[in-house]
Amino acid sequence: MVSEQIKASLAPCGLSCEKCFAHVDGDIRRYSLKLKEKLRNFDIYAKKFETLLGDPIFKKYPDFKEMLDYFTSENCKGCRNEQCRLFKDCGVRSCHQEKQIDFCFQCEEFPCDKTNFDKHLYKTWVMLNEKIKKAGIEQFYEKTRTRPRYL
Template sequence: MMNSDIRTGLAVCGLDCTRCADYENGEIKSLSARLADLLRGYERVASLKSVNNPLFNEYPIFLEFLQHFAQGACGGCRSDNLRCPIECHANTCHRQHGVDFCFECNEYPCDKQFEGKTREKWLERNNRMKEIGVENYYLEKSKLPRY
């Protein structure tokens, strides 16, 4: 039986929500919050360093990005707190068809899901899950960068 954490973390389309930069319980959020905490008060040092390295003039912008990542607020595609910018038909379709993942649907691959390169990646993800199983797919992908 599939681990419920894996099912919760993987979107219906096969993307791994847990490794997304916006995921509320993800490693990116956790590490960003930790780094922001470690850098608290570094603005003064960045100002001093900017004399010899103009890159440090952009430190406030870096902090804005870091704070954004530290506030990951998306609960993932299966949650009520979905904030994914990717429009995904599968997010509602899977309920109608009673499946956890697209590849499990009798209509897979349908024409409703994605176009172009995004569609190719969707097919690749779902075909791989079908081939090796969802848990093995999750373990395989968890070792790779999300982006």
């Protein structure tokens, strides 16, 4: 039986929900909130630094701030708690609920064409599930806990 901690972290497809930029408790959101707090009124200073330092990079600060705002506003609770907010057409959640399995590799139809993933994500999905199947879910989880999601 798979622990609740592992289920809370890993989606049925094998991707780490907690490492996703959209996850409410994820590192990306947490660090973005801290950075936003540290930068607080940097808009004013970015304009000053552009002139003072003569560096045009500070003209891009509004774009950076917009991205940071986006990262801090996302609040997905993970695929096991709600429909994925990134892959709106994902077929994994409904399939895993219907078949009452924890992960795709446990299904006798794996790999299948029900995911609705693009070519790249489909390849990643197969690779992750093969690794989980080979190593075991606990060992896979331990090995990937500190690894970045976006490699």
